[in-house]
Each structure stands twice: as structure tokens, then as C-alpha cells.
Amino acid sequence: MTACTSQYTWFEVPRNDPPKRVAIQRTHDFREIYSLYDEATVREQASRCIQCGMPFCRVGCPLENRIPEWIRLAAEGEFLQAAAVSGLTSNMPEICSRLCPQERLCEGMCTLNTRTDPVPIGAIERFINEYAFAHGAVEAFPVMPNGLKVGVVGSGPAGLTCADELAKLGYAVTVFESLPVPGGLLVHGIPSFKIEKTVVERRVALLERRGIVFQTNVTVGRDLSLGELLATFDALFLGMGAQRGKRLGAPGEDLEGVYQALPFLVQKNVGCVTNLPPI
Structure with a gap:
């Protein structure tokens, strides 16, 4: 045609x-x-x-x-x-x-x-x-290492993009994510009717084939200090996401049964444990 x-x-x-x-x-x-x-x-x-x-x-x-x-x-x-x-x-x-x-x-x-x-x-x-x-036309391969290491804190869109670009240049990249699954709000905050989790998982798998390492359940400032990361890596990229809900400042938002959208979505999307009571 x-x-x-x-x-x-x-x-x-x-x-x-x-x-x-x-x-x-x-x-x-x-x-x-x-x-x-x-x-x-x-x-x-x-x-x-x-x-x-x-x-x-x-x-x-x-x-x-x-x-x-x-x-x-x-x-x-x-x-x-x-x-x-x-x-x-x-x-x-x-x-x-x-x-x-x-x-x-x-x-x-x-x-x-x-x-x-x-x-x-x-x-x-x-x-x-x-x-x-x-049609098998999307692939990723490791490139010649340049001998330098970069730590990326946060695996949302900014962290994933930064990690991808650095890996293409030969940097050894490790991504740290505080939640159990990489992807940031792409996975934890956006409902599946907008983007299914498998779409993000497929992209993360590509980045892993490029040589990027993902460490999940690691919170910088609790499990690792910024000083430890600076001593380990030649450079850091801080891409922490906006994980706190934004209050309306409207009457009644503290009433029983009224919940912030973001914590609700994080809990319901992937069943992650948060510092809030179950919703």
C-alpha cells in the first residue's frame, strides 16, 4: 500500500x-x-x-x-x-x-x-x-569503558536518561533506587491504564544490557551517605523524585478518608511499603 x-x-x-x-x-x-x-x-x-x-x-x-x-x-x-x-x-x-x-x-x-x-x-x-x-530493532550494547564511574541517585526519567547517555560514553554507571523496582514515578506513580509497567521494565532491561547496574531498596542518606558515594564514584547525578504529595491547603483535606494522591498511587501501583499507613 x-x-x-x-x-x-x-x-x-x-x-x-x-x-x-x-x-x-x-x-x-x-x-x-x-x-x-x-x-x-x-x-x-x-x-x-x-x-x-x-x-x-x-x-x-x-x-x-x-x-x-x-x-x-x-x-x-x-x-x-x-x-x-x-x-x-x-x-x-x-x-x-x-x-x-x-x-x-x-x-x-x-x-x-x-x-x-x-x-x-x-x-x-x-x-x-x-x-x-x-521486529527486534531496538537493542543496547556495552561500549568500550573509559575507566570512570558515575553514581546516579534515582531511577525516574531523569536518572534513566542520564544513565543511558553516560553508558553510551563508556562510563560505568550504577543507579540507586530507594523503592523495590526501578522506574521512579513511571512505575510507582502513574497508573497502568496510562502506561503499563511492562513498558518501563522493557526499557530498564535494555539499560541493563548496556551495562548499567541497578541497586534497589537503597536510600541515600540512610543506607549510604553522600560522602560514601563521593568516595566511590568519580561523579554523582542526583535525580531524586518528588515523592511527597502536594497539599491543597483546602478545608477538609485532613478529614478521615481523605488521602494524598501520590502516596495512594505508590501503594496501589506496585504495593510498595511506604512510611504511611496502608490506604
């Missing part, structure tokens, strides 16, 4: 969001709500991109992802090449495509918003990267 090539595809083809699991299915589990496009639909939707001379979608992306490039490749059916381009600027595109608020960022800046609905950038990004995983 060939992609739509009309210069008016953006007008002729309406935006089509990814399939949504029916409610009766969703009442039985907390799995992700949206599934993937099929190949024909993703090519059709990618063909709606008009390849602007000034790609505002990139302006709206905090990573300045090369969005027009991998959308063009997706429209041509070159899904593996599209995923490769996507991975040049993002360390975890299969995760960002699920969690980024595209409606405020890249899609919010899409030129098509002046005439019609924007290109479904996030859904296309998710498809091409899941396609790459399904």
Missing part, C-alpha cells in the same frame, strides 16, 4: 485517533486504554503532515524531536527507519509517546490547528517505536 500523496491529504483525510478499548473490557483490568494503529492507518495519518517549512511541532517539543522526518518515513511505510530517527533525540520514545501532553506541546503547535485537527503525533510515535520493538 502506498501513502496518500495529495497535497490536500490534511483536508481529505480526517484525524483518526488510535482504537480505544471498549468499556466492558476496561472494567476487568487496569491495562492501557488505547491500542495501536494498524499499518495502513498510521501511514494515512502520517500523510496528513504537510511538512512545514517551519516545523512548529519541533518548536513545541522540549526535546526538539525530529518529528517531520520520522512522520514522513512513517507515511512511506519505513517504520524501522522512522523509529531510528525518533530514538536519536529521545532516550525512551515508547514511554514519552504515552505520557507527554502532546495536545499542549507538539500537537498543540501543529500548523494544521489553524484549519483542522492536528496530526496525531504521539500515536504515530508510539506505533513506530512499538513496531521497532516487535
